[in-house]
Amino acid sequence: MKIVGIPTLSDNYTWVILDDDPTIATHAWVVDPGESQTVNQYFQAHDLELAGILITHHHYDHVDGVSDLVETFGKIPVIGNASGPFKGINQAVTDGDHIRIFAEPFKVIETPGHCPEHLSFYHPQALFCGDVLFTGGCGKIWDYPPERMSQSLLTLRNLPDDCSVYCGHEYTYANLRFATLAEPDNITIQARLNEVTQKTLMQQPCVPALLGIEKQTNPFLRFDQFPLKATLTEKGAEANNPASLFATLRAWKDECDAAGILEMNIND
Numbered sequence: 001m002k003i004v005g006i007p008t009l010s011d012n013y014t015w016v017i018l019d020d021d022p023t024i025a026t027h028a029w030v031v032d033p034g035e036s037q038t039v040n041q042y043f044q045a046h047d048l049e050l051a052g053i054l055i056t057h058h059h060y061d062h063v064d065g066v067s068d069l070v071e072t073f074g075k076i077p078v079i080g081n082a083s084g085p086f087k088g089i090n091q092a093v094t095d096g097d098h099i100r101i102f103a104e105p106f107k108v109i110e111t112p113g114h115c116p117e118h119l120s121f122y123h124p125q126a127l128f129c130g131d132v133l134f135t136g137g138c139g140k141i142w143d144y145p146p147e148r149m150s151q152s153l154l155t156l157r158n159l160p161d162d163c164s165v166y167c168g169h170e171y172t173y174a175n176l177r178f179a180t181l182a183e184p185d186n187i188t189i190q191a192r193l194n195e196v197t198q199k200t201l202m203q204q205p206c207v208p209a210l211l212g213i214e215k216q217t218n219p220f221l222r223f224d225q226f227p228l229k230a231t232l233t234e235k236g237a238e239a240n241n242p243a244s245l246f247a248t249l250r251a252w253k254d255e256c257d258a259a260g261i262l263e264m265n266i267n268d
């Protein structure tokens with residue numbers, strides 16, 4: 001199994017799962033095609049057939065390419081949670097289901113919070129987690145209860161360290177900038193920010209990243225641990241309430257996003 005990222009829309013990734021090295025692969029699946037044009041171009045350039053589609057959640061930037069791709073490639077499985085607003089799912093799955101992509105086993109994990117029907121797809125080497133867990137951060141919770149998102153993040157934290165996180169967006173730089181505010185004395189976070197800054201300046205992807213690195217540097221996997229827990233408690237969170245700790249952290253990040261202080265200013 002090989003995985004290739006296609007940048008789509010402004011900052012999305014559509015992931016391509018190939019049955020072999022891209023130069024000799026004949027078939028591939030895609031995860032979250034938010035548009036069809038760039039995906040079609042990739043498949044034409046590599047002479048690939050689309051074998052199926054995985055959908056993490058219904059937002060347009062994850063599903064808008066599906067109908068075009070199904071029209072181009074014929075009847076293929078479109079696997080996802082059929083309880084969401086997107087009606088293009090033809091193979092419904094739910095928490096704990098096992099599916100095979102080529103010969104590779106994937107487990108379906110329900111990860112609500114960013115939206116109610118969000119799924120993640122877990123293979124020992126790769127976690128496709130859409131907009132729940134991002135490299136260095138996590139998705140917005142809009143008006144959904146923080147209990148769900150905090151529980152989903154803690155569920156993903158239990159997965160093995162050597163699994164790579166393939167998320168739906170490239171927000172790594174801004175996320176790591178926030179992580180240095182959340183934990184200013186964490187030298188592992190500072191080292192990762194330096195690395196991510198270099199890659200971002202060279203316009204290289206910072207996704208995927210190992211889950212083990214995320215556990216050490218992503219505040220949204222660390223909100224119930226010291227010293228971040230103490231910082232969040234000072235900001236008003238209930239110390240022994242994971243949802244309260246998470247909600248306080250998420251609100252803090254939202255304030256920083258709104259203030260525009262996490263984006264790269266190349267004049268800096």
Ligand SMILES: [Zn+2]
Pocket residue numbers: 057059114131
């Ligand atoms: Zn989304």
